Amino acid sequence: MDHAAVLARYDRDMREGARPDGPGARIERTGGVVRQIADPLGWNGVLWSGLDAACADRAIRAQIAYFTGLDRAFEWKLHAHDEPADLGARLLAAGFRAEPVETLMVGEVADLALDTAPPDGVRLVEVTDAAGVGLAVDVHEKAFGTDGAPLRHRLLARLAADPGTAVAVVALAGAEPVSAARMELVPGTSFAGLWGGGTVAAWRGRGLYRALVGHRARVAAAHGYPYLQVDASPMSRPILERLGFQALSTTTPHLYGI
Template sequence: MNSPSGQTPAGVDATSLLAAYDDQLRTDAETPGALAVTRLGPLRLVTFAAGRGFVTYRDLAGADAATIRGFVASALAHFRDDATVTSVEWKTRGHDVAPGLHEALVDHGFVPEEPESIMIGEARLLVADVPLPEGVTLRRVTAEADVRAMSAMADEVFGDDPATSGHADSILHRQERDPEMELWVAEADGRVVSAGRLEPVPGTQFAGLWGGSTRPEWRGRGIYRALTSARARSALERGKTYLNSDSTEFSRPILERSGLVKVSTTTPYEWRR
């Protein structure tokens, strides 16, 4: 639960941050915008718009390998029975006690994606005056055309097809159900070059930083950090103390330099019909 250098910043209790993450964020707070949530033992089987299934849990309740294999089989059967679900993500965490989970997921057709770092820290640490490149501006967006342009940029960055991913429709649906969610973009010459969401979590001290993406040719110029600072300011205005993010290796160093701490890892496993 330390930074890559092996040292947790002075005054930061990574163990307490991880406990707050488990207690406050691994509940219904993790699935805003869900169309349906079904409980299966400790699991939450979630259906989102655009045919997306999602599996999460607070922990696996001390289950052994055989029981966990049964959870995987039953969860997949649940989603297979819903013809509208075309993909399922099973969200794992590196600090969980989960004997045999990797093997069970792979045997049932789930494919592990790249691990990400679970980053947590105080929102105030990310507030900074970051100079932007000439011609680049930041703003919060709500109009459908802007949301679709933001989503298309993110799809292109992550190698998805905007025409078929369904991500824009999902975000628009979320926006209707969760007006507290904020969508932020950086633009140059009217073109979205970076974007990210802020998701305040009701009833908790947290707001999440999600969907961070920047076009490759615009990276390393302070734009993502400026977007992060703008979202941190907004989180503080909403009374949130902590920010959390599942970060790729592009964004982790930026958040780490701002004072966030890597407390664990998360690896999504993906199944497609």
């Protein structure tokens, strides 16, 4: 993989050329940034910026004023290769809070190891209705210990408006949901995004995460996407590396008002 070329393509397709991630959201390009505005349960934030030292602080202040004027908490999705080099420090000085660093990982679908099956007694089921959304949200809340209301809202909205662009998968042990993950297929781009992979504590270490990656990769391949992209935690990075993903950069969510 040509890391520099694929990273440039990712920035162009998924950040600078971003599309709204759900119905009711919109993308705006203004003042050297690309931002998404959604309702309070959607994702609000800055996806990309083309700034330099002379204009960065002014742009940061403008985004704070804009989102707080809408009564929206928001995220500035900072990548390690963004300019200026001290943009993270400038965000912290302006009142943002940095979340743990994640690794931007990309895999070429044709080169990935996709033959991982779920453990015996576990089946993978794609989410197609409100009941399936409920199963995925149940896993999310148990695995991450966070409120699943925003995820429920986003999945139901995507299923209603454009079910072909969002794929959520639940692993069921009998009738019990034990792992879940989702994928976003963005038309007109080369990248399918893998998001939200989580497994309840009692089922970790049994290959469910790998099986869910493999399932989504096969779906992405069937839709013609050459690349998969993941913002990987330190726990998932080594699993993804073994499957054939490569690290291209890091990303650090910077939160304001959250």
